[in-house]
Amino acid sequence: MHWLRNKWTLRALGIASALLIWEALGRTVGEALLAGPLLVIPELVELVADGEMPRELAGSLRQMLLGYVLACCVGMPVGVAMGRSRIFDAILRPWVNMLVVTSVASLVPLLIVMVGTGFGFRVLVVFIASVFYIVLTAYQGTRGIDPRWVGVGRSFNASRLRTFWRILLPASYPFLITGARIGLVQAIRGMVVAELYVLVGIGGLVNTAGLYISTANLLALMVTLMAVGVTANEALRYVGRRVAPWYEERYANGA
Amino acid sequence: MLNRRKVIQGIGLGLGTGIAGVGTLASQLAFAEAQRVIKFQLLGFTLSIHVPSYAAVHDILPSMGYGTSSVTRIKQIRIATQNMVAGSADLGETDPPTVLRAAEAGADLKIIGHFYNNTTLVLVANGDKVKSVEDLAKPGIRIAIASKGDVTHVVLVGPMQNRGIDPDKLTFIEMAGSGTRMRALLADRVDASLIHFDQAERVAKQGNFKVVIEPHKEYPVWVNEVWVANGAWLANAKNRRAAVDVLKATLTAFRRANDDLDWFTDKYRKFASFKNSKDATAEQLRPVWEALRGPINAWPKDMGFNVENFRGLLPAYKASGAIAGTVDLDSVVQTQYVEQALDELGG
């Protein structure tokens, strides 16, 4: 039964059994506690057809992407710089360490009195949620770069800036990609946190859905978020494979 | 790789965007001279008591020469006030306690008028779990309000104290939006909810839900929602003009709502938040309308805006912990805009 060992068959089997268990559980406890896939899927279709949910989701994602891209543009260079320069590292790291353990949800009230709850606020929350993770991953990656590569650059008289662009940055690609993926997960989390607080976008819909008698609506929204997360992660994984194929082989899984 | 061609393309793109940008800005400025658009921040759920002011913002103001109002809806009262502190809008709808608290903490906010008078908020409870008002203080009984320190909290403290119930024994669950609180009650996520009486009617039809406290019967004077502006915004003469015009629009709406059921019905159909409000008829709305213009007197012809209203409520605000009590009421409550509006409107 060789086909049973094939990883795609196993994955498909895994998904199928998960769906079956979900449906069985849903019927046992009732849709007020857990609506099964047979109830959630039609609900999801209706949500999409109705138009409001896709609109809210698009709005949420727009702001999330902006905050995320900003976090990458700021976080990656900063992380790499920290990795190479002891002074930079010493100055920034205590603050980065402290901020990365701070839950963005606790900063939200402060941010609201500073910038209100509009577009800028949501971008800022996503930025703060992801930037420190990106910085730390880039930092750790850069520190692991084989110093001999840098030595090679130096022996060819490459200026520090050129070394940065031509050797350090490409060598850090795998870590930057990992950082980008971790950052994206955090960005999506930040997006939902901000929205559950100020009750707009998809997060706002999740909040209201929590009050329906049936959990089908809520679960449909969660499935949507799941789809968004998985798609985004796969997209980045694809980019990662194109940019640094050797990395994926050594570390074939990765969160 | 940067080469000359790319550099020139880049410059061209930059110039083009710059010119387009300046052009748009210029045209907007020109337009702005002609048609000022006021940025409003309003709360998330519109009920019968809110209808006239919503009509003022969306319908009456444009007829006075302003552009279509730009409106952001905020679900949570406390966040609405925080937003006004951050200067996110020109004028906002929010409540007195949170504004006074912000003022105590150093914010430059001014209350310039009532959004409506009195209140239609009532406390509705699940009749199975709450048989008497005292039951509210039982452990595990969850009471939904908007947020602690705002009107939905303060409005309950007075009646509680009148009955000898210690407000600290109550378990408050914060839920933004009266619509949300209504649904939470129906879904049995909470045992009592502070909602408006039109919502209470609907809830009562769906199960054993009873009104246990009617605050408007217990306070001689009560102010639920007010028009708020940032002091820095009011420093500009054009903005002061806009403020007066908004109050004129509100007063006009009050007067029409008081006199004209059909007008009220028309606006209710347009603005109310219930899903089937579009189908409301004048006869259906009549009882609510009579209550609002009669005993509740939500839309007085002259707004009845007076700093003494708030002074009388300060003890209640303090007792609930909403404010510290150090606020300088006379500097926060500015009556000159309403006075000017009344002057200009006459009658």
Next chain:
Amino acid sequence: MSLARQDAVPTYVVYAASLIVGLMIWEVAAQQIPRIIFAPPSVVAVELYNGFASGKLVVAFAGSLAHLVLGFVLAVAVGVPLGFLVGRNRTAYYLLDPTISGIYAVPPIAFVPFMIIWFGLFFEARVALVFLMSFIEILVTVSAGARGIEQSYLDVARAFGARGRDALVKVMFPAVLPFVFTALRIGLVRAIHAMIVAELFFASANLGRVMKDAAQRFDTGGLLAVVVLLAVFGLIVQEVLKQIEARVIPWNMRD
């Protein structure tokens, strides 16, 4: 290891200097803006002192720790063995991977309305959220680690006659321990986030309640006091874990 030359100034001194300079900048900047927007460190320090002296913060902190510890311990007890199983057993991995990735992709905070339906608004719900947020992280990290164990280690062990249980204890456990510790650290950070998020989004209690009350009073000093407390707490526990790790697996000295 890195090419940086031996600096005359030890790193810890630079860290301390960076913190002090940062605090000074914060102090000066915050004095310029209204207190209602952002409080300076001096005010925050006073709030912290008062909070501890009066016992208010101590009680709140202890209350928050209750669901943190319970949820985290449960998450470790379930997540580590399960992660190990998923990582080492090929069938289990491919069967469960789609489900795990799917759940990981949903922002944990989107589970809040779901938790309210299942567990209510009080202690049980808080424990459940802490469990959920850290369990997922631990599971993914441990399974990734278990998968990544260099096959070569095991081959060498087998070549020397190690079989079954021996191989497990003598080769795999030590090989997977670094990942377990990483998982514990990440899981604990997520657990701390969940601890405070639970108190902000369910019925407010303990530290979350202190934060909310401060926010209601526009008391940014009090708000920041709790934020700082949590940040310092997060740093300390991470440091403690690092120390434990250094003693248990001294051969794996990373930074």
